[in-house]
Amino acid sequence: DTIPRFGTETPHEAKLAELMDNIDAWGLNIFDVHNYSQSHSLTSVMYTIFKKRNLIETFRISPQKLINYLVTLESHYLDVPYHCSIHAADVTQAIHVLLLIPSFENTFTDLEILAALFAAAIHDVDHPGVTNQYLINSDNELALMYNDTSVLENHSLAVAFKLLQNEDCDFIENLSDEQRKILRQISIDMVLATDMSKHGAIMQTIQSFHQSLKAKQCKDSNSNSSTNDSLVLTEQKERVQLLREMLHCADLSNPTKHLSIYTQWVDRIMDEFHYQGDRERSAGMPISPMCNRRTADIEMAQIGFIQAIVEPLWQMWAQLVYPHCQQMLDNIDSNRQWYEYQISNRSSRNNT
Numbered sequence: 001d002t003i004p005r006f007g008t009e010t011p012h013e014a015k016l017a018e019l020m021d022n023i024d025a026w027g028l029n030i031f032d033v034h035n036y037s038q039s040h041s042l043t044s045v046m047y048t049i050f051k052k053r054n055l056i057e058t059f060r061i062s063p064q065k066l067i068n069y070l071v072t073l074e075s076h077y078l079d080v081p082y083h084c085s086i087h088a089a090d091v092t093q094a095i096h097v098l099l100l101i102p103s104f105e106n107t108f109t110d111l112e113i114l115a116a117l118f119a120a121a122i123h124d125v126d127h128p129g130v131t132n133q134y135l136i137n138s139d140n141e142l143a144l145m146y147n148d149t150s151v152l153e154n155h156s157l158a159v160a161f162k163l164l165q166n167e168d169c170d171f172i173e174n175l176s177d178e179q180r181k182i183l184r185q186i187s188i189d190m191v192l193a194t195d196m197s198k199h200g201a202i203m204q205t206i207q208s209f210h211q212s213l214k215a216k217q218c219k220d221s222n223s224n225s226s227t228n229d230s231l232v233l234t235e236q237k238e239r240v241q242l243l244r245e246m247l248h249c250a251d252l253s254n255p256t257k258h259l260s261i262y263t264q265w266v267d268r269i270m271d272e273f274h275y276q277g278d279r280e281r282s283a284g285m286p287i288s289p290m291c292n293r294r295t296a297d298i299e300m301a302q303i304g305f306i307q308a309i310v311e312p313l314w315q316m317w318a319q320l321v322y323p324h325c326q327q328m329l330d331n332i333d334s335n336r337q338w339y340e341y342q343i344s345n346r347s348s349r350n351n352t
């Protein structure tokens with residue numbers, strides 16, 4: 001039986017086709033994709049990107065096995081407000097767009113691109129909608145299993161690779177042993193780097209690392225492109241470091257999106273945090289920061305998140321790939337201003 005154009009059957013194929021025309025754009029509305037793909041945004045986004053990047057031919061992937069894996073992976077994302085399959089689809093599409101930046105035209109091998117997209121798709125699978133700290137504080141079996149270390153990130157990796165052992169889901173069967181080893185190595189490295197506890201280390205090294213890359217940046221004498229020429233990294237270790245940063249950026253990309261998309265993610269993360277806070281309250285545990293729905297200041301929390309984490313990270317990234325990613329910085333700025341305006345409005349309302 002033939003495979004549907006976007007990997008999954010949907011009565012809205014024409015509408016989905018229209019949306020998928022924007023698969024290379026930062027402005028893709030992933031929530032619309034989710035609705036018009038019958039809640040298969042992760043499957044349809046990954047399948048479309050794999051086709052577009054010719055990865056199915058390059059790695060002799062069985063389209064049916066790819067679909068089998070993606071549908072199974074998607075079904076192992078839980079129905080939680082934020083860390084559901086839409087977030088995985090969002091981060092996967094984001095990393096696809098970041099990999100399209102001209103600075104990376106000649107940087108990564110096809111295998112590294114395959115690994116990066118795979119890592120993005122799997123990075124939060126089976127996420128229970130609570131933080132690592134909550135799992136540790138509540139003596140959860142996952143914290144016991146992973147010795148309190150990057151508990152959720154280790155769990156998602158284990159689940160994702162377990163699913164791959166399923167004969168009719170093994171879409172990488174035609175990769176050589178060496179290629180499978182590299183794919184596994186890069187995916188593990190990238191997913192573990194999405195743990196916020198690694199953020200400090202990434203910020204420590206990013207400045208000097210990027211300066212060394214800019215210094216080596218090749219200026220093709222014959223190219224007349226106004227933008228900087230592509231970054232050439234001879235060491236796989238350095239390319240993986242860049243991919244690690246890239247997935248972390250994609251995971252922290254909500255404030256870089258248009259306000260109408262960003263606010264939907266804010267609603268979802270706050271639902272998830274407040275639900276965790278409810279569980280902590282009823283268990284007599286201390287309520288985690290930003291998880292108490294009774295004292296939440298959502299606007300202030302987002303401004304703090306943008307100023308402390310998102311803007312510094314994306315500024316580093318935008319500097320490396322200048323003049324690309326200016327749109328992300330502009331959106332961060334306008335979104336922060338919008339939240340500041342909400343707060344100023346709030347106080348004047350109280351004065352009336």
Ligand SMILES: COc1ccc(-c2ccn(CCC(=O)N3CCOCC3)n2)cc1OC1CCCC1
Nearest residue numbers: 131194195196251254265266269290301302305
């Ligand atoms: C749209 O809002 C957010 C979008 C993403 C994040 C966020 C932080 C760290 N990550 C990376 C994954 C991670 O480590 N997490 C997942 C979130 O829970 C903490 C552990 N993602 C936080 C967001 O808002 C928070 C709630 C108020 C301010 C901060």
Ligand SMILES: [Mg+2]
Nearest residue numbers: 123124152194
């Ligand atoms: Mg995560």
Ligand SMILES: [Zn+2]
Nearest residue numbers: 087123124251
């Ligand atoms: Zn994530």
